[in-house]
Amino acid sequence: MRKLLLLFLITVSCIYAQINFDDYFLPKTLRMDFYHTGNKSTETISFDRLIEGGEWSGSHKNLIDPFNYGNYMLRVVDAASNKTIYSRGFSTLYQEWQTTEEAKTTIRSFSGSLNIPYPKSKIKLEIDRRDRKNVFQKIFEKDIDPASYFIVKEKIKPYSSFEVYHSGEPTQRLDIVFIPEGYPKDEMTKFKDDCKRFAGYLFDYSPFKENKNKINIWGVEAPSAESETDIPGKGIWKQTLLNSHFYTFDSERYLMTEDYHTVCDVAANAPYDQIFILVNTPKYGGGAIYNFYSMTSAYDKRANQIFVHEFAHGLAGLADEYGNDNTYQDMYPVDVEPWEPNLTTLVNFESKWKNLVEPGIPIPTPSEEKYKTKTGVFEGGGYVEKGVYRPTFNSIMNSFTSNEFNEVCKQVLQKIINYYSE
Numbered sequence: 001m002r003k004l005l006l007l008f009l010i011t012v013s014c015i016y017a018q019i020n021f022d023d024y025f026l027p028k029t030l031r032m033d034f035y036h037t038g039n040k041s042t043e044t045i046s047f048d049r050l051i052e053g054g055e056w057s058g059s060h061k062n063l064i065d066p067f068n069y070g071n072y073m074l075r076v077v078d079a080a081s082n083k084t085i086y087s088r089g090f091s092t093l094y095q096e097w098q099t100t101e102e103a104k105t106t107i108r109s110f111s112g113s114l115n116i117p118y119p120k121s122k123i124k125l126e127i128d129r130r131d132r133k134n135v136f137q138k139i140f141e142k143d144i145d146p147a148s149y150f151i152v153k154e155k156i157k158p159y160s161s162f163e164v165y166h167s168g169e170p171t172q173r174l175d176i177v178f179i180p181e182g183y184p185k186d187e188m189t190k191f192k193d194d195c196k197r198f199a200g201y202l203f204d205y206s207p208f209k210e211n212k213n214k215i216n217i218w219g220v221e222a223p224s225a226e227s228e229t230d231i232p233g234k235g236i237w238k239q240t241l242l243n244s245h246f247y248t249f250d251s252e253r254y255l256m257t258e259d260y261h262t263v264c265d266v267a268a269n270a271p272y273d274q275i276f277i278l279v280n281t282p283k284y285g286g287g288a289i290y291n292f293y294s295m296t297s298a299y300d301k302r303a304n305q306i307f308v309h310e311f312a313h314g315l316a317g318l319a320d321e322y323g324n325d326n327t328y329q330d331m332y333p334v335d336v337e338p339w340e341p342n343l344t345t346l347v348n349f350e351s352k353w354k355n356l357v358e359p360g361i362p363i364p365t366p367s368e369e370k371y372k373t374k375t376g377v378f379e380g381g382g383y384v385e386k387g388v389y390r391p392t393f394n395s396i397m398n399s400f401t402s403n404e405f406n407e408v409c410k411q412v413l414q415k416i417i418n419y420y421s422e
Helices: 002-018 093-097 185-202 209-214 260-267 303-316 407-421
Strands: 025-038 043-055 072-078 084-090 108-119 123-130 136-144 160-165 174-181 215-221 274-279 286-289 293-297 378-381 384-390
Touching: 025 093, 025 136, 025 260, 043 108, 043 136, 072 108, 084 108, 093 108, 108 123, 108 260, 160 185, 174 185, 174 260, 174 407, 185 215, 185 274, 185 303, 209 215, 209 407, 260 274, 274 303, 286 303, 293 303, 303 407
Parallel strands: 174 215, 174 274, 274 293
Antiparallel strands: 025 043, 025 108, 072 084, 072 123, 123 136, 160 215, 286 293, 378 384
């Protein structure tokens, strides 16, 4: 077993050593827009367009995803050598929707978009998706010629951007872009103040406060026609830029948008690795999806906690550690180990946080007073009460009665920050 592990590590090291950014890429961005269409058990990905973007703000060093997180994996394959030269895991709103009751009887389409560094030569762009056993299977591929005159050159939605917090070169930093939703033109000053406020919230929490020198935060001045956002269950409809709404998947607090192309159009005005949408509303709500976008209401009394909770979803793929939520069905089959780093079904606990559990702590861990401050294996998480386990009795990924990440989540967040900032 040790020999196999050593061989694997040597192989991974060789792959990294062979990917030199300047050999394959120009320092700008290429974006592919597409659509997911299907129902609970089917999915078709249809190509929409290619867009040339601004400067590539992602790492020039870390080009192959080492985490294996997300329900999908983007792969860029060099056409000449057939070698993978870029990859990134991600998840989508479409894949979440497939676990809802509606998906059993309805076919729907959701927009998708992916950024890659601009290739110098012809490539093949592939999208893999996890199957029932969490094994990636290819579901889409497209040959791309970077010299094609059909690649859109203009900026789709040009807006001014500004620095909220700056620590260094974007290619060596985690770049977060705040974009506004439901802020009319006469409230842009308010939005800028909110950006500063939420940057302050981020740096109140570990491990972000210890990594301020590895993070940039940007904002985009993109006004909406009206203030606030849609609340369908209350008959409230607002004309906003990103078409966000509460009651996503009929869950009142789930505040999201299905207009991902517009989200990316607006975000493209600044360097970014992560998109965070601030919604001009006092109503409690938010949501986030790994390497997709994160969103929160800007004026709820718990805005700081909602913000960091949602950002942990979007940045690191951290799962919700609470149970008893019937919005989703069969999201975490108990006979498969979840890819999310802070959940386990004990199918392959060795791949998770077993090394952080002290000797003598039982697995699973009873919810007894003597274990409530310990790292263990507590039943309940991933929206269900049985069969899925979380690392601690409580944390900010479980409930807002806690105001910190547990050690498992902190370590994952630190690894992600390092990945972007090397």
